[in-house]
Amino acid sequence: MAGSQTPDLAAAAVAGGADLIEIGFPFSDPLADGPAIRRAAERALAEGMGTAACLDCLRRTSERVAVPLVPMTYAALLEAYGWEVFASEIENAGAESLIVADLPADERPELRRVQLVAPTSTNERIALAAERTDGWLYLVTLTGTTGARRELSPALEPLVARARRLTDVPLYAGFGISTPAHAAAAAELADGIVVGSAALAAACEGASALERFVASLRAALS
Amino acid sequence: MNVGLYGDYGGRYVPETLIPALEELTRGWEAARADAGFLAELDSLLKRYVGRPTPLDEAARFAPAGKRILLKREDLCHTGAHKINNAVGQALLAGRLGKHRVVAETGAGQHGVATATVCARFGLDCVIHMGAEDMRRQRPNVDRMKLLGAEVCPVEFGTKTLKEATSEAIRDWIANVETTYYLIGSCVGPHPYPAIVRELQAVIGHEARAQAFEALGRLPGAVVACVGGGSNAIGLFAGFLEDEGVRLIGVEAEGAASLASGRPAVLHGSRSSVLADADGQILDAHSISAGLDYPGVGPEHAHLRDTGRAEYVTATDEQALAAFRRLAATEGILPALEPAHALARALDLDAETVLVGLSGRGDKDLAEVLAR
Numbered sequence: 001m002a003g004s005q006t007p008d009l010a011a012a013a014v015a016g017g018a019d020l021i022e023i024g025f026p027f028s029d030p031l032a033d034g035p036a037i038r039r040a041a042e043r044a045l046a047e048g049m050g051t052a053a054c055l056d057c058l059r060r061t062s063e064r065v066a067v068p069l070v071p072m073t074y075a076a077l078l079e080a081y082g083w084e085v086f087a088s089e090i091e092n093a094g095a096e097s098l099i100v101a102d103l104p105a106d107e108r109p110e111l112r113r114v115q116l117v118a119p120t121s122t123n124e125r126i127a128l129a130a131e132r133t134d135g136w137l138y139l140v141t142l143t144g145t146t147g148a149r150r151e152l153s154p155a156l157e158p159l160v161a162r163a164r165r166l167t168d169v170p171l172y173a174g175f176g177i178s179t180p181a182h183a184a185a186a187a188e189l190a191d192g193i194v195v196g197s198a199a200l201a202a203a204c205e206g207a208s209a210l211e212r213f214v215a216s217l218r219a220a221l222s
Numbered sequence: 223m224n225v226g227l228y229g230d231y232g233g234r235y236v237p238e239t240l241i242p243a244l245e246e247l248t249r250g251w252e253a254a255r256a257d258a259g260f261l262a263e264l265d266s267l268l269k270r271y272v273g274r275p276t277p278l279d280e281a282a283r284f285a286p287a288g289k290r291i292l293l294k295r296e297d298l299c300h301t302g303a304h305k306i307n308n309a310v311g312q313a314l315l316a317g318r319l320g321k322h323r324v325v326a327e328t329g330a331g332q333h334g335v336a337t338a339t340v341c342a343r344f345g346l347d348c349v350i351h352m353g354a355e356d357m358r359r360q361r362p363n364v365d366r367m368k369l370l371g372a373e374v375c376p377v378e379f380g381t382k383t384l385k386e387a388t389s390e391a392i393r394d395w396i397a398n399v400e401t402t403y404y405l406i407g408s409c410v411g412p413h414p415y416p417a418i419v420r421e422l423q424a425v426i427g428h429e430a431r432a433q434a435f436e437a438l439g440r441l442p443g444a445v446v447a448c449v450g451g452g453s454n455a456i457g458l459f460a461g462f463l464e465d466e467g468v469r470l471i472g473v474e475a476e477g478a479a480s481l482a483s484g485r486p487a488v489l490h491g492s493r494s495s496v497l498a499d500a501d502g503q504i505l506d507a508h509s510i511s512a513g514l515d516y517p518g519v520g521p522e523h524a525h526l527r528d529t530g531r532a533e534y535v536t537a538t539d540e541q542a543l544a545a546f547r548r549l550a551a552t553e554g555i556l557p558a559l560e561p562a563h564a565l566a567r568a569l570d571l572d573a574e575t576v577l578v579g580l581s582g583r584g585d586k587d588l589a590e591v592l593a594r
Binding site for chain 2: 027028029030031032034038042045050051052074075076077078079080081101102103104105106107115116117118119120121122125129140143144145
């Protein structure tokens with residue numbers, strides 16, 4: 001989640017082995033998020049992380065790390081800022097792409113972004129999302145909101161299998177991937193993994209804790 | 223291709239996980255409304271169970287001299303408000319779609335009670351999300367829902383009111399979408415919900431138009447209804463949209479005036495006029511009436527405002543309370559605080575004949591009124 005610590009935390013995550021950093025631009029009513037990210041968004045907004053502050057945070061982070069940065073947010077922020085202006089401003093501030101959690105592939109197709117598909121998606125929708133996605137496809141591993149889980153979702157394997165038949169774009173899996181064991185299991189199936197809530201919990205302990213956590217995920221993948 | 227638009231408003235701004243369910247719902251709804259068996263069953267339930275048609279009553283002592291005020295008595299519906307019209311129809315739809323678990327949000331508790339009621343009637347599992355602050359303010363409705371067999375889940379986030387309860391109901395639906403039907407309470411949310419709720423509430427307007435014609439020998443000069451999410455207003459307006467001589471007036475709570483002081487924004491799955499800051503972050507609404515205490519509004523209302531077909535005005539807490547007391551004293555009717563807003567503005571409206579949607583009864587509001 002964007003905040004004053006983000007550049008330091010991003011540098012720590014990269015030192016731990018992260019290949020890409022997702023930066024949350026907080027929204028007051030995030031439908032796709034479980035309690036951990038919701039609380040982080042509440043805190044960020046209370047600290048004044050409006051869109052202008054998030055863009056500044058993105059810019060400062062891009063000056064610190066060389067890996068791709070991908071803001072993740074909700075349609076309300078783009079609606080308020082202007083869809084095209086928002087897209088060009090994040091690009092100017094160093095973003096590689098964008099994720100909009102409540103913008104399915106058939107809404108605003110002109111906005112280049114990483115598309116999400118879920119276990120409930122039909123084959124037609126997976127094909128549509130893959131065709132329109134920006135670089136890689138985000139596989140939501142489970143039917144639910146973000147947040148740490150005890151087990152890796154059993155829905156990931158059939159989702160990967162379906163997606164592989166429909167597209168050649170890289171598939172990154174996220175939602176509920178919380179431990180090195182989950183990471184290893186998910187990476188057996190997908191081309192990359194996305195860790196949100198669990199990384200956020202580690203980041204609350206500070207940059208070195210985040211670096212250790214990311215390093216433990218990275219070690220599990222090799 | 224964007225779906226479900228009212229002008230530039232509406233749409234489906236939800237996580238991908240829900241899209242197949244919304245498409246299933248759209249297909250299920252289209253099939254149901256074309257099915258004579260479904261329509262006959264709905265009609266029969268509205269008569270036998272809900273108590274329709276509700277009367278159109280004249281409030282001769284409430285009305286100022288020289289003006290006629292007619293009340294569409296939705297307060298006489300089973301469970302005491304118009305919410306049951308929608309709940310019955312959507313519960314039938316849930317059954318057609320093979321869903322056995324129903325989830326809903328509630329603010330004042332009227333929609334929660336209506337949903338718990340129809341779930342009891344049809345043997346469906348019922349989970350109601352309600353803000354912890356609203357549970358405290360509306361204790362009798364919490365007890366009613368529990369007696370009806372519903373599980374009431376307190377929502378402890380943010381303002382702990384309807385906005386958060388709605389978000390939480392949608393999250394519940396995301397997590398349980400394969401088994402669960404989301405029974406939304408107002409003409410808000412992603413497509414096709416605004417259209418479903420409008421059509422299920424349109425019975426209010428269609429009855430009212432025929433009844434007004436019978437009572438007056440002509441149509442009323444103005445039709446007035448309170449607007450929170452806007453379901454009773456859109457249902458009442460639906461009967462008069464084509465009658466260009468009839469003014470349509472929605473009354474919002476002054477501290478929750480999504481149409482009067484909101485801006486285009488995305489909330490709970492659709493684009494509408496919303497109380498939001500310049501960054502699109504949703505602001506808190508404030509009203510004495512829990513049912514109007516919501517920062518968003520149905521997308522069709524935003525469109526009706528922009529096209530000029532309907533006008534939207536506001537009433538203060540004090541104006542609503544004064545109208546509440548006046549209707550009690552002059553007509554022997556305790557209105558809910560929500561339609562008390564509409565009654566307040568009906569009094570000073572420049573029209574000879576005014577038809578007011580009396581969307582619910584006021585028993586639930588006694589503690590709030592007596593505390594003033």
